[in-house]
Amino acid sequence: MTMSEADDLVLLSVDEVFDLSLRVLEGAGLGRPHAEAVARTLAASQRDECHSHGLHRLPGCVMTVTAEKFARDAEPEVADAAPALVRVDAGYGYSLLAFERGLPLLVEKARRGGVAAMAISNCFHFSALWPEVEALTDQGLAALVMTPSHAWVAPAGGRKGLLGTNPIAFGWPRPGGHPYVFDFATSAVARSDLALHKAAGKPIPEGWGVDGDGNPTTDAATALEGAMLTFGGHKGSALSTMIELMAGALIGERTSLDSMAFDEGLKLAPCHGELVLAFDPVVMSGGDPAEGIVRAEALFAGFAAQGARLPSERRYAARARSLAEGVSISRALHERIVALLP
Structure with a gap:
């Protein structure tokens, strides 16, 4: 990893991922029992390097939590x-x-x-x-x-x-x-993986999605607007x-x-x-x-x-590594999440 690449990353312990998630979720109005359950799952996903289901999901969680259809203190x-x-x-x-x-x-x-x-x-x-x-x-x-x-x-x-x-x-x-x-x-792939490709400006493999007319596409944004396969x-x-x-x-x-x-x-x-x-x-x-x-x-x-x-063998290896060394997320994502704090 180059120095510039390292500068674009933020290192967190797994406990810090949980704490950050919990603060954001409670700040958005989610009841404590729900916030703890969600924060545990986000931290576990980040720990196991399931990036598309970790902190990447937190802004979307806040959007859902603040919607009228969602019951923040549901029992x-x-x-x-x-x-x-x-x-x-x-x-x-x-x-x-x-x-x-x-x-x-x-x-x-x-x-x-x-x-x-x-x-x-x-x-x-x-x-x-x-x-x-x-x-x-x-x-x-x-x-x-x-x-x-x-x-x-x-x-x-x-x-x-x-x-x-x-x-x-x-x-x-x-x-x-x-x-x-x-x-x-x-x-063919989780929807969050399409979102990650769109955010990174990366093409997707053929077979992941089609455009609105059913034609194959390698553009993530087009597939998100069309249909997945x-x-x-x-x-x-x-x-x-x-x-x-x-x-x-x-x-x-x-x-x-x-x-x-x-x-x-x-x-x-x-x-x-x-x-x-x-x-x-x-x-x-x-x-x-x-x-x-x-x-x-x-x-x-x-x-x-x-x-x-x-x-899951790679996930278990990632788990051991993360518990020993912490997890890295992009500085852009970290800043986006910190901005959600009350």
């Missing part, structure tokens, strides 16, 4: 809806506090019955899903989480936004190490549709089209639902998960034997 309502189902009404606040409040009951149900679901409704969502997945793998559970977004993504063969970026995440607990976790949008053509389109159905229609919540209509052009974080599934390896294996653990570890060892990388 999530947790309901024991059925033997294997927890329902949480986020009350038009962020999803993160609703998830935290419903988590203990979800874990209890999964350990009792082997599998349990949590349906979160009326929540604004902006974050990655892996922090929620890791909260479940920390309890020794496997997890699957999914959510719609806004209708920014054209289906395979289409040219207009119909589907959301629709992320899906999975986690598998591992003895004595980090869990196996993947978390990805079913769009799913990954893997019809396969990504089908998976994205499944998420619309499972985390939208199935739980009585908004699809990405509904979320965009609810937004009314304000460009806030999407407001919809979230589906969380938890699986207990002890119950699911018939009481003795040891053999399954051995088979899973043999599978993971096969990756290493071929020199293949498991998902």
Whole structure:
């Protein structure tokens, strides 16, 4: 790194990222429990070098928090809806506090019955899903989480936004190490990555988006105004549709089209639902998960034997590095965030 490049960066500890996020969010009027939940997730994303979901998201959070549609002091309502189902009404606040409040009951149900679901409704969502997945793998559970977004993504063969970026995440607990976790949008790329390319004036690869007429484009701004594309053509389109159905229609919540209509052009974080599934390896294996653990570890060892990388390995390496050395963000972003302080 050159001297000029270093001058354009600000070094922060992970705790400082949390503290800065908390001050900005509370200054914008967000209630303390919500602000802490959001700040924890922003700090975790920045720590793990998930830059598009870290402090980059904070100005957008402030814009959402200050909107009339958002409930700054919403108190999530947790309901024991059925033997294997927890329902949480986020009350038009962020999803993160609703998830935290419903988590203990979800874990209890999964350990009792082997599998349990949590349906979160009326929540604004902006974050990655892996922090929620890791909260479940920390309890020794496997997890699957999914959510719609806004209708920014054209289906395979289409040219207009119909589907959301629709992320899906999975986690598998591992003895004595980090869990196996993947978390990805079913769009070719997260929308925030398009925004980062636009801000940097960088072209995007073909296959990320199309213009308003459905023509391929390498211009991020054009794709943001036109439509994004799913990954893997019809396969990504089908998976994205499944998420619309499972985390939208199935739980009585908004699809990405509904979320965009609810937004009314304000460009806030999407407001919809979230589906969380938890699986207990002890119950699911018939009481003795040891053999399954051995088979899973043999599978993971096969990756290493071929020199293949498991998902999240780079993120875990970044986590260790950030905790030891701190994180760097651009001075421009830091100044933008500091300007949000009361």
